[in-house]
Amino acid sequence: MGKFLAGKVVVVTGAGRGIGRAVALACAAEGASVVVNDYGVAVDGRAPSGEVAAAVVKEITASGGDAVAVVDDVSTMAGGEHIVSTAVNTYGRIDGAVCVAGILRERMLFNMAEEEWDPVIATHLKGTFTVFRAAAAAMRKQGSGSLVGFTSGNHQGSVSQANYSAAKGGIISLVRSAALGLHRYGVTANCVAPVARTRMSAGVPTELTEIGEPEDVAPLVVYLLSGRAHDITGQVYTVAGPKIAVWAQPRELRSAYACDGPWTPERIADFLPRSVGVDPMPMLAQLEEMRRAAAANGRPNA
Structure with missing residues (x-):
């Protein structure tokens, strides 16, 4: 077990598979107690199952770590609140909230239905808000904490994922707002734009010349959650295999x-x-x- 996050309590949403799972395992390996959240849905957000979250908890505990599973839907206020309250009630505090949960429903803008727009916005953007909102309230009282949102290079726009791109752009603005509003309380907020091989990236229509694995993303998240990153806030970082890049601030x-x-x-x-x-x-x-x-x-x- 490492010590980078020793004594910290971290919530990770979308932690049953892919990048979320890699982040949860890395946080536990570095000494954090982890609340593993995953609604267990398919890529399009259907057919929920709580088994994937429980499986990650078993991996963590088998390696000597400490974790609990929560299967709530992050797109509801009650779900976000319960995820955070589980951390506080189980471990006494919350030091990090990492929001990775997401779904896809691809369609060209002129063909996109409300049923394809709303769930994607709800899972990505509202799902980040529900957890951030509850975590920020607890972290403000503590006088410390770290929020990490997940965006995408597609916040620049997408041919057939207007819903996803809009949500990912909104997450960046939400993170910057959190950074501004929570700075005086000792709470940081940053964003990660990963490029990694996952279920969601499998159908990307363009060739990705720079891409890595979910495990390549986790070390940066661990760093942003740690005390070593206490003065970093309001930033957007890309991780693509061996590459780490920072995005410009709007100007x-x-x-x-x-x-x-x-x-x-x-x-x-x-x-x-x-x-x-x-x-x-x-x-x-x-x-x-x-x-x-x-x-x-x-x-x-x-």
Whole structure:
């Protein structure tokens, strides 16, 4: 057993499989008591089963660690509250909350139904909120704690996952808001954007040139939960195999002011393209390159 998280109590959602499981096992290996949460659903959020959470608890306890399973649905306020209260009632405190739980329901935007939008937003974005909200209340009283949300590179946008991308972008803003609001209470909030081979990444339509395993993501999460990261907050990190990267904070690139009267559509049309301009979308350029390559190979463009 390691000592990086000795004496700490950590909640991990979506901990029955993939990255969540790797994080839960790593936290336990570094000395933390772990609340293993997983509703046990399929990738699309259906067919819940509590067995996967219990299986991870068995792995942890078999290795000499301490863990309990909770099968609540993070998309409900009661579920988020129960996950956190289980940590406090069982171990007396909560030092870290890691929200990995997520589902996919892929569809092009013009075909996406409400039944495909709502559950994805509820699991990813609301599911992070429900746990963060309950954990933040406990951590504020303690005067310490760490929140870790999980986003994705797809927060930049996605061809067929508008629901997922919107949720992941929302998680980044939620984490930054938590970092600002909880800083004075000694609580940090950060985000991880993993690139790893999991059930959810198996159907990604584009080739991922940089990708790792779930176990590659866990060490960064352990670090962010530890006392060594007490001064790091409001950040978004990517982990892709051996690569760790930090994302830029949102900021203005260029600006302009109307000097002789108010802006009109005509003035903007003449002025904006040459003075303020645009910030190119890297993913749009990648899609165009893929279309050109498909055309060159005689394949029809989508």
